[in-house]
Amino acid sequence: MMLRVNEMISRSRVPAGLGRRRLPALLGGLGGCLFLVVWTSPRYANGLPPFIDTPRHGEFHGIGWAFLVVPIAATVVGLCALRWWPYLLVVAGLLAVPDVLSASAGLTFPLAVAAAAKAGYPLAVLGVLACAQSLFRDSPGWGAAVTGLSVGAQLFGSVLVGAGWLISNSGIPAWHAALVVVGLVGVLPVAWQHARHGDDAATGLTDVADRSRRRVRLVLAGAFVVCLAIPLSLLSTERLADLLGVSFTALYIRSFVEVAIVGAITLVVTIGIAAVAGPWSVAAALIVATTRVAVVAPMILVVTALVFAGPLGWLSALAGVVLGAVAAGSRWRVPLASALTVVAAMALFIAYAATSGHPEKLAEQRSTIPASLILFVVAAAATAVVGATAPVLAPRGALPVVLGPVAAVLASGGLQTIQATYLRNGSPVGSYLNSVFHLNTSAGLLLVAGAAIGGLGFAQQIATRRAERKHAEQIRRDAATAERERLARSIHDGVLQVLTLVQRHGSDLGGQGPQLATLAAEQETALRSLLTGATAPHPDGAQDLRTGLAALASGTTEIAAPAEPVLLPAPTAVELTAAVQAALDNVRRHAGPGARAWVLLEDEGEAVRVTVRDNGVGFSPERLVEAAGAGRLGVVQSIRGRIADLGGSTTIHSTPGEGTEVELSVPRRSAAGR
Numbered sequence: 001m002m003l004r005v006n007e008m009i010s011r012s013r014v015p016a017g018l019g020r021r022r023l024p025a026l027l028g029g030l031g032g033c034l035f036l037v038v039w040t041s042p043r044y045a046n047g048l049p050p051f052i053d054t055p056r057h058g059e060f061h062g063i064g065w066a067f068l069v070v071p072i073a074a075t076v077v078g079l080c081a082l083r084w085w086p087y088l089l090v091v092a093g094l095l096a097v098p099d100v101l102s103a104s105a106g107l108t109f110p111l112a113v114a115a116a117a118k119a120g121y122p123l124a125v126l127g128v129l130a131c132a133q134s135l136f137r138d139s140p141g142w143g144a145a146v147t148g149l150s151v152g153a154q155l156f157g158s159v160l161v162g163a164g165w166l167i168s169n170s171g172i173p174a175w176h177a178a179l180v181v182v183g184l185v186g187v188l189p190v191a192w193q194h195a196r197h198g199d200d201a202a203t204g205l206t207d208v209a210d211r212s213r214r215r216v217r218l219v220l221a222g223a224f225v226v227c228l229a230i231p232l233s234l235l236s237t238e239r240l241a242d243l244l245g246v247s248f249t250a251l252y253i254r255s256f257v258e259v260a261i262v263g264a265i266t267l268v269v270t271i272g273i274a275a276v277a278g279p280w281s282v283a284a285a286l287i288v289a290t291t292r293v294a295v296v297a298p299m300i301l302v303v304t305a306l307v308f309a310g311p312l313g314w315l316s317a318l319a320g321v322v323l324g325a326v327a328a329g330s331r332w333r334v335p336l337a338s339a340l341t342v343v344a345a346m347a348l349f350i351a352y353a354a355t356s357g358h359p360e361k362l363a364e365q366r367s368t369i370p371a372s373l374i375l376f377v378v379a380a381a382a383t384a385v386v387g388a389t390a391p392v393l394a395p396r397g398a399l400p401v402v403l404g405p406v407a408a409v410l411a412s413g414g415l416q417t418i419q420a421t422y423l424r425n426g427s428p429v430g431s432y433l434n435s436v437f438h439l440n441t442s443a444g445l446l447l448v449a450g451a452a453i454g455g456l457g458f459a460q461q462i463a464t465r466r467a468e469r470k471h472a473e474q475i476r477r478d479a480a481t482a483e484r485e486r487l488a489r490s491i492h493d494g495v496l497q498v499l500t501l502v503q504r505h506g507s508d509l510g511g512q513g514p515q516l517a518t519l520a521a522e523q524e525t526a527l528r529s530l531l532t533g534a535t536a537p538h539p540d541g542a543q544d545l546r547t548g549l550a551a552l553a554s555g556t557t558e559i560a561a562p563a564e565p566v567l568l569p570a571p572t573a574v575e576l577t578a579a580v581q582a583a584l585d586n587v588r589r590h591a592g593p594g595a596r597a598w599v600l601l602e603d604e605g606e607a608v609r610v611t612v613r614d615n616g617v618g619f620s621p622e623r624l625v626e627a628a629g630a631g632r633l634g635v636v637q638s639i640r641g642r643i644a645d646l647g648g649s650t651t652i653h654s655t656p657g658e659g660t661e662v663e664l665s666v667p668r669r670s671a672a673g674r
Helices: 002-012 015-039 062-080 082-105 111-117 120-135 140-161 172-197 211-227 229-233 237-244 248-252 255-277 279-305 312-329 333-354 360-364 368-388 390-396 399-421 436-492 495-508 513-531 545-550 570-590 622-629 634-645 668-672
Strands: 542-544 557-560 567-569 597-603 607-614 649-654 660-667
Touching: 015 082, 015 120, 015 140, 015 172, 062 082, 062 111, 062 120, 062 211, 062 229, 062 399, 082 111, 082 120, 082 172, 120 140, 120 390, 120 399, 140 172, 140 279, 140 312, 140 368, 140 390, 140 399, 211 229, 211 255, 211 399, 229 255, 237 248, 237 255, 248 255, 255 279, 255 399, 279 312, 279 333, 279 360, 279 368, 279 390, 279 399, 279 436, 312 333, 312 368, 333 368, 333 436, 360 368, 360 436, 368 390, 368 436, 390 399, 390 436, 399 436, 542 545, 542 570, 545 570, 545 597, 545 607, 567 570, 570 597, 570 607, 570 634, 570 660, 634 649, 634 660
Parallel strands: 557 597
Antiparallel strands: 542 567, 597 607, 607 660, 649 660
């Protein structure tokens, strides 16, 4: 409670500073989203917008390699420069100018300029996601909203261009010119602020000591993933046929098989590389990639159906993106995202059923109302799901890498692979609506994404609560240690010195002096063990058995234990310690005057073994049976009974005149399961 109060007080002291930092960053992120609207549709009226198009397995020759290598190089450079994300967005905006001028004013530029412009899109994506990462430091809700907009803006851009294969919208270049100008107006102030004051923690990677190594790991994962396109482009149809052991002709006439195989290779290799970033990153990237694959077919359907609907299409997309961003920024982002994916999936199932399994009728008949509703819920679901993954990735500094190159490459591989399912009579239909024919597949993928984001949020909640419990336990242990140290100072100057004095000179007093010295030695040892925290539990709820046994040491009892902690569940450790205590009590009572005891603790991995040995008078084996028959059940209940309840075993060896050895063995697996 005190921690929460202190946190609230500390936050309330700096609202102005937070506002001065957050507002420019937020405007910069929104400006970057406008660049994404432009970069999602650089071809204007020549086929599908790239964000909803299925990548093909193309080969590059001559200058064509520049159009592949330039965006890869830009991605690698951007990953290394995430701290300077405002500059990445400025560059992305400026690189959009040649395309816009070429389309709006008919200007021509050298081929080198067109190749260099290919760096704009990856820089815009990385800049927006790095902005969202920086917002998470002060405002997680805004950070999640900007993260969702990184995809929502691209959906909106695709709808804005529309079905370029059916009709060319001459007003798009003017729209894009305006968006570039407004985006630069939003980005330039934060770039100016960054130039003046700097922001070394812009990506949230410098607030923890070990983040430098994690940052390198993330950058390497993103770089290797995006560079995967180079060797795959070298995998020609002929080489692939040789690797598969099939004829070139068979593979050539079934190009969709070739695309699906390359996609499967992309998925497997990318997941393996992304594992370097950790399981949370892989899970989030798969969820986002699944969502991006799921929205492609419905997006093709709606942009076709709304081709002559005027502003209805982009207004529906804008409303859906805004709803998804609001859901992502809410504290209920995970359940809202899951609910929106279910609603979107139900809308697709209904559309499929209402058209008797021919959803392409909605596009052919230009059914604007159903199409606008589908567009609204699909855009909202995709934006919300992507934003809901942000709280999992942001604490790990992984937002730009995972939701940038990793998720993009996974989505590309998924779109390629899923082509193998878009078949009728063993072959794809020769139509740009081929994927629309299989709208149920998209609905199923949306349900999978909704369930996955719910599971990811639940797992994150469990991990967070566990971390909070560990933190609270650590605070409690620190407080207990401080209190023991305070008591130890005063006790050391008083009680311990008196006990030490009695131990040293008690034997000189005569009478009961030697017994008093022995008791003083035992109490001094027990008190020192208490002051050193011998019974402090482990943060995981386990207890170090060594510390419990150490409290049993005395002038006549020696304890030998491993150097490493021997952790057992606290109830098990308490019962085992009590059994050892009972064995030592028997030594004091029955082993005779002057007897000494030795306790040996062994950690055998699968079991924990404690041996109590003394050099006393010993006893005959029949004595235990006689004691039990006479009703003296100390050994039976205090020792054997306790160990049996723990699933262990007790072995007692004794010979008259040669002492006694009690061996207690508790299986670790059984103990852990109690």
